[in-house]
Amino acid sequence: MSLNPVSRDWRGLVLPAVFIAVWALVTHAGWVNTKLIVPPEKVLVVAWDYIVHGDFIKALLASLTRDGAGFVAGSLAGIALGSLLGVSRWAERLIGPTFHTIKQISLFAWIPLLSIWLGYNDTSRIVFVAVSVFYPVTLATFEGVKSVTRVQIEVAQVYAFTRSQLFTRLILPAASPQIITGLNLGLVYAWLATIGAEFLLPAYGDVGLGDTVIRGRAAFNVELVIFGMVLIGTVGALLNQLATRLEARALRWRGDR
Amino acid sequence: MSTTISTVALGDDIAALPRARPAPPARRRPPLKLAALWPRVRGWLLAWPVPLAVLALWQLAASYQWIPAQILPAPLTVAATFVDLFNTGELQSNTLISLQRVLFGFLTGAVLGLALGVAMGLSPLVKDYLYPTFKAFAQVPSLGWLPLLMMVVGIDEALKIILIAKSTFVPITLNTYKGLQGVPSSYIEVAKVYGFNRWQMLRRVVLPAAFPPIWNGVRYGLTHSWLALVGVELLASSEGLGFLIVYGRQLYQLDVVLAAVVVVGAVGYALDKILALIEARLLRWRRDAF
Numbered sequence: 001m002s003l004n005p006v007s008r009d010w011r012g013l014v015l016p017a018v019f020i021a022v023w024a025l026v027t028h029a030g031w032v033n034t035k036l037i038v039p040p041e042k043v044l045v046v047a048w049d050y051i052v053h054g055d056f057i058k059a060l061l062a063s064l065t066r067d068g069a070g071f072v073a074g075s076l077a078g079i080a081l082g083s084l085l086g087v088s089r090w091a092e093r094l095i096g097p098t099f100h101t102i103k104q105i106s107l108f109a110w111i112p113l114l115s116i117w118l119g120y121n122d123t124s125r126i127v128f129v130a131v132s133v134f135y136p137v138t139l140a141t142f143e144g145v146k147s148v149t150r151v152q153i154e155v156a157q158v159y160a161f162t163r164s165q166l167f168t169r170l171i172l173p174a175a176s177p178q179i180i181t182g183l184n185l186g187l188v189y190a191w192l193a194t195i196g197a198e199f200l201l202p203a204y205g206d207v208g209l210g211d212t213v214i215r216g217r218a219a220f221n222v223e224l225v226i227f228g229m230v231l232i233g234t235v236g237a238l239l240n241q242l243a244t245r246l247e248a249r250a251l252r253w254r255g256d257r
Numbered sequence: 258m259s260t261t262i263s264t265v266a267l268g269d270d271i272a273a274l275p276r277a278r279p280a281p282p283a284r285r286r287p288p289l290k291l292a293a294l295w296p297r298v299r300g301w302l303l304a305w306p307v308p309l310a311v312l313a314l315w316q317l318a319a320s321y322q323w324i325p326a327q328i329l330p331a332p333l334t335v336a337a338t339f340v341d342l343f344n345t346g347e348l349q350s351n352t353l354i355s356l357q358r359v360l361f362g363f364l365t366g367a368v369l370g371l372a373l374g375v376a377m378g379l380s381p382l383v384k385d386y387l388y389p390t391f392k393a394f395a396q397v398p399s400l401g402w403l404p405l406l407m408m409v410v411g412i413d414e415a416l417k418i419i420l421i422a423k424s425t426f427v428p429i430t431l432n433t434y435k436g437l438q439g440v441p442s443s444y445i446e447v448a449k450v451y452g453f454n455r456w457q458m459l460r461r462v463v464l465p466a467a468f469p470p471i472w473n474g475v476r477y478g479l480t481h482s483w484l485a486l487v488g489v490e491l492l493a494s495s496e497g498l499g500f501l502i503v504y505g506r507q508l509y510q511l512d513v514v515l516a517a518v519v520v521v522g523a524v525g526y527a528l529d530k531i532l533a534l535i536e537a538r539l540l541r542w543r544r545d546a547f
Contacts, residue, residue, distance in 0.1 A: 012389030036409065097304035098311075105522035106487040108499075113507035114515050116328060192398045199400060200491055217404040225404050233397035 070129020082141025140182020144175025342446025374433025432474025
């Protein structure tokens with residue numbers, strides 16, 4: 001390849017540019033139903049209006065709060081169960097099979113049950129997000145804790161570590177790469193679950209990006225739905241990037257081995 | 258979401274290394290003794306106490322009415338409902354419909370995903386033009402596409418197939434692309450030394466080396482398509498397992514909901530197991546090589 005990466009960047013933009021041009025063309029020439037397929041600039045107008053006058057900030061914050069609360073709750077529970085299963089062979093034998101069986105149940109199948117047990121409110125949404133985070137974090141923690149070698153434990157015993165020292169000074173740091181990978185995955189799941197919960201556990205008067213999109217659909221506001229989708233994708237991508245950065249940072253102490 | 262899952266589970270470095278190693282001779286044929294079987298039997302036996310205890314407690318809670326049946330029906334009620342639904346054929350017909358949707362959606366998504374993945378993996382030119390758009394497309398979770406799709410194509414079968422295809426398409430494209438990229442250049446150099454032509458190179462070197470990650474993508478794709486199916490059936494459908502769940506929920510018949518949830522879990526598990534078995538069969542040559 002003779003071209004350097006910088007001058008090659010524009011090629012990735014060709015397809016989206018063509019797409020937008022065709023989109024603008026067909027809507028302005030009146031070849032399609034412009035109620036259903038709205039002109040691109042109208043999306044921008046609605047987006048601007050929503051950001052300036054609507055509850056964009058409120059919706060974004062509400063969604064992120066749910067995402068965060070569910071993520072923290074699910075990760076803590078996941079790290080706890082994963083450590084237990086990893087440290088105790090009896091726990092693994094007794095609870096492991098049940099955990100692996102329940103894990104098979106498709107995530108969304110929990111929604112109707114949650115809606116009956118907890119109602120259509122923020123609690124059930126946050127619990128749903130937490131459940132979605134719980135599985136990957138538990139599995140990752142379990143694998144991480146299992147990767148601690150016998151030799152490492154023996155050295156810790158020679159140094160007369162107490163049980164809590166053993167856990168906080170050896171097991172958790174040794175398992176941290178896997179745990180962090182699990183948390184990273186959990187963050188991705190959490191965002192998906194947040195949007196899913198806002199779609200599937202709708203509550204009147206609640207704000208959130210998912211709620212906005214659903215309301216936009218009900219009002220047949222195609223512009224708002226498209227903008228909402230773009231927002232959902234962007235926030236997801238940003239969370240992803242953030243997680244990757246934090247992972248690299250958190251694992252820097254390991255150096256290049 | 259699929260992006261990270263697949264990349265996490267699939268470091269490029271492991272992509273094309275032969276995994277199989279000659280097994281230590283001592284372990285190859287363990288003598289058939291009771292002592293050797295014991296760990297497995299013990300593992301099997303120990304799996305039961307916890308779920309049985311939970312079920313017993315749950316049954317007790319229901320029969321003493323500590324919890325109203327509307328909130329949590331007794332396990333025996335759920336079992337009876339399960340048998341009922343099975344006898345009336347409702348369970349089978351709804352499962353069949355869901356499976357059909359997944360099959361169509363999955364096949365569509367898999368074919369498109371393999372095509373795009375292969376194109377991007379083999380041609381840097383195609384990759385430069387399409388990869389950024391693909392990444393942007395993949396960023397919005399499947400469920401995020403749902404409202405727009407509902408407005409454009411309605412809530413018929415097409416909606417379900419498109420959504421399932423999308424959730425299959427993303428992981429398969431990504432893993433196929435990464436798998437082909439991850440084929441070590443040394444393999445290709447050796448093949449060049451042997452004077453392989455393009456077709457031989459593809460058929461004998463690149464595809465076999467990239468197969469494990471591609472198959473991984475296929476498995477992720479199937480898992481995701483099942484997840485998407487349940488999601489879309491919950492939101493918009495008048496038949497299928499997801500519909501059965503919603504229906505039970507609306508009538509406050511949690512026994513129906515739970516029976517359907519069990520089937521959802523079982524089918525999801527079975528689908529993944531089938532692909533694992535196929536993989537084991539297809540990859541037999543790896544072991545034979547040693």
